[in-house]
Amino acid sequence: xxxxxxxxxxxxxxxxxxxxxxxxxxxxxxxxxxxxxxxxxxxxxxxxxxxxxxxxxxxxxxxxxxxxxxxxxxxxxxxxxxxxxxxxxxxxxxxxxxxxxxxxxxxxxxxxxxxxxxxxxxxxxxxxxxxxxxxxxxxxxxxxxxxxxxxxxxxxxxxxxxxxxxxxxxxxxxxxxxxxxxxxxxxxxxxxxxxxxxxxxxxxxxxxxxxxxxxxxxxxxxxxxxxxxxxxxxxxxxxxxxxxxxxxxxxxxxxxxxxxxxxxxxxxxxxxxxxxxxxxxxxxxxxxxxxxxxxxxxxxxxxxxxxxxxxxxxxxxxxxxxxxxxxxxxxxxxxxxxxxxxxxxxxxxxxxxxxxxxxxxxxxxxxxxxxxxxxxxxxxxxxxxxxxxxxxxxxxxxxxxxxxxxxxxxxxxxxxxxxxxxxxxx
Amino acid sequence: xxxxxxxxxxxxxxxxxxxxxxxxxxxxxxxxxxxxxxxxxxxxxxxxxxxxxxxxxxxxxxxxxxxxxxxxxxxxxxxxxxxxxxxxxxxxxxxx
Numbered sequence: 162x163x164x165x166x167x168x169x170x171x172x173x174x175x176x177x178x179x180x181x182x183x184x185x186x187x188x189x190x191x192x193x194x195x196x197x198x199x200x201x202x203x204x205x206x207x208x209x210x211x212x213x214x215x216x217x218x219x220x221x222x223x224x225x226x227x228x229x230x231x232x233x234x235x236x237x238x239x240x241x242x243x244x245x246x247x248x249x250x251x252x253x254x255x256x257x258x259x260x261x262x263x264x265x266x267x268x269x270x271x272x273x274x275x276x277x278x279x280x281x282x283x284x285x286x287x288x289x290x291x292x293x294x295x296x297x298x299x300x301x302x303x304x305x306x307x308x309x310x311x312x313x314x315x316x317x318x319x320x321x322x323x324x325x326x327x328x329x330x331x332x333x334x335x336x337x338x339x340x341x342x343x344x345x346x347x348x349x350x351x352x353x354x355x356x357x358x359x360x361x362x363x364x365x366x367x368x369x370x371x372x373x374x375x376x377x378x379x380x381x382x383x384x385x386x387x388x389x390x391x392x393x394x395x396x397x398x399x400x401x402x403x404x405x406x407x408x409x410x411x412x413x414x415x416x417x418x419x420x421x422x423x424x425x426x427x428x429x430x431x432x433x434x435x436x437x438x439x440x441x442x443x444x445x446x447x448x449x450x451x452x453x454x455x456x457x458x459x460x461x462x463x464x465x466x467x468x469x470x471x472x473x474x475x476x477x478x479x480x481x482x483x484x485x486x487x488x489x490x491x492x493x494x495x496x497x498x499x500x501x502x503x504x505x506x507x508x509x510x511x512x513x514x515x516x517x518x519x520x521x522x523x524x525x526x527x528x529x530x531x532x533x534x535x536x537x538x539x540x541x542x543x544x545x546x547x548x549x550x551x552x553x554x555x556x557x558x559x560x561x562x563x564x565x566x567x568x569x570x571x572x573x574x575x576x577x578x579x580x581x582x583x584x585x586x587x
Numbered sequence: 588x589x590x591x592x593x594x595x596x597x598x599x600x601x602x603x604x605x606x607x608x609x610x611x612x613x614x615x616x617x618x619x620x621x622x623x624x625x626x627x628x629x630x631x632x633x634x635x636x637x638x639x640x641x642x643x644x645x646x647x648x649x650x651x652x653x654x655x656x657x658x659x660x661x662x663x664x665x666x667x668x669x670x671x672x673x674x675x676x677x678x679x680x681x682x683x
Contacts, residue, residue, distance in 0.1 A: 197671055203644060204653060206683040240625065269681050291674040308674070326656040339659045345634045348598075349682045350590070392682065405627020405660045412635060416592045428590050436598040437683040438633030438652040440659070 177462025375538025
């Protein structure tokens with residue numbers, strides 16, 4: 162059996178798994194990367210933005226080979242009510258200079274490329290392979306089982322995504338709870354590149370990323386829009402607990418959003434080409450699984466529940482890549498199997514992944530303020546209506562008018578309480 | 588083409604599925620669902636695989652997007668088994 166044994170088996174060819182396998186393969190390790198989809202990316206859905214620093218950490222300049230979409234130079238925040246929309250648009254060409262800060266991505270293309278990089282570096286990629294469970298001997302993980310076949314390795318890296326059945330089977334953590342995740346739905350809409358560039362006022366290699374609130378029927382959550390090459394990714398992420406407690410189907414709420422006049426104008430003339438759904442780690446630092454390793458196994462990426470969501474910054478893929486790199490470095494530097502896990506945790510610190518998570522550790526509590534999702538977006542739009550409306554009648558004095566609008570949506574006490582809660586979360 | 592509100596069927600028709608006939612990857616125990624009051628699956632499953640008919644929860648795995656929402660929100664544990672479809676089966680995303 163010794164001949165068949167791999168140095169490492171990585172389960173899941175998303176950014177975490179491929180980053181890990183790539184680094185190991187480059188260092189000459191005998192690594193097997195397994196993917197249940199017919200090709201890498203075939204099972205993956207993401208909003209669609211990758212922060213470039215992560216690929217730079219993996220290998221400087223690597224991003225130039227990657228099938229990235231548009232470099233994001235417009236960051237937009239949109240507040241919606243039923244008819245109106247108020248959008249903050251931050252144009253920042255600096256985000257596109259040197260190594261651009263972030264790119265929109267399409268996972269089918271990105272993940273397939275990434276797995277190809279693993280192969281070019283000398284790794285073995287097995288697509289269309291579903292891993293059923295782990296192989297355990299003498300209290301250690303010694304491989305995996307797939308379709309009744311055993312495959313052995315010094316270490317198994319679970320990069321099997323947010324649901325991580327593998328980590329659960331290895332007894333590392335319980336199933337994810339509804340509290341810890343968001344449920345995302347997304348439509349990909351094709352449009353000519355020139356149309357996208359014109360509508361978002363960007364050059365053909367530049368793009369916009371937008372988050373929107375006030376479009377979730379009051380459910381904690383928000384929408385996203387990313388401009389790609391020749392397509393737009395449009396979706397909403399909902400808190401599943403709250404979604405389950407109300408009466409409207411999340412698909413209907415999503416379609417309402419898509420047909421909102423301010424959104425429809427951006428996608429008009431386009432063709433819907435795909436509909437996807439995925440869970441997203443939502444809690445951040447406190448949502449990370451408490452155990453990320455045992456002897457013979459490491460957990461990386463979404464499987465570990467790495468994620469950061471500040472409402473305007475939504476990170477997952479970058480953390481996945483960094484954690485994959487951390488796992489690979491731990492494996493490369495480890496002198497004994499028992500040492501690998503603790504080394505992995507050390508690498509997560511050294512690569513600043515955990516420091517990034519900790520910096521936002523209480524941030525998710527801000528999303529408990531229900532008026533962010535229904536109340537304040539409406540308030541903002543009514544306030545704008547008041548500020549901009551001219552009809553020849555005697556205008557209400559400015560302060561009185563604005564206070565009147567505010568009072569309709571939240572009492573002074575409520576606003577104070579929400580402000581305090583937000584302050585405490587920041 | 589023009590943008591329009593898409594029905595649940597139209598949304599799923601955009602995707603490519605290879606259904607493992609007769610071999611569901613998610614098992615739902617209707618007798619457990621019968622005593623569930625919340626039935627969050629009816630509104631939160633992004634693929635609308637769960638539908639109510641004559642007061643019963645019906646489950647159809649063919650259009651499953653493999654997200655895991657039903658498993659995590661299921662209050663009464665009526666989703667008794669949840670795994671991924673066998674190799675080569677299930678949904679294939681091409682441009683997400």
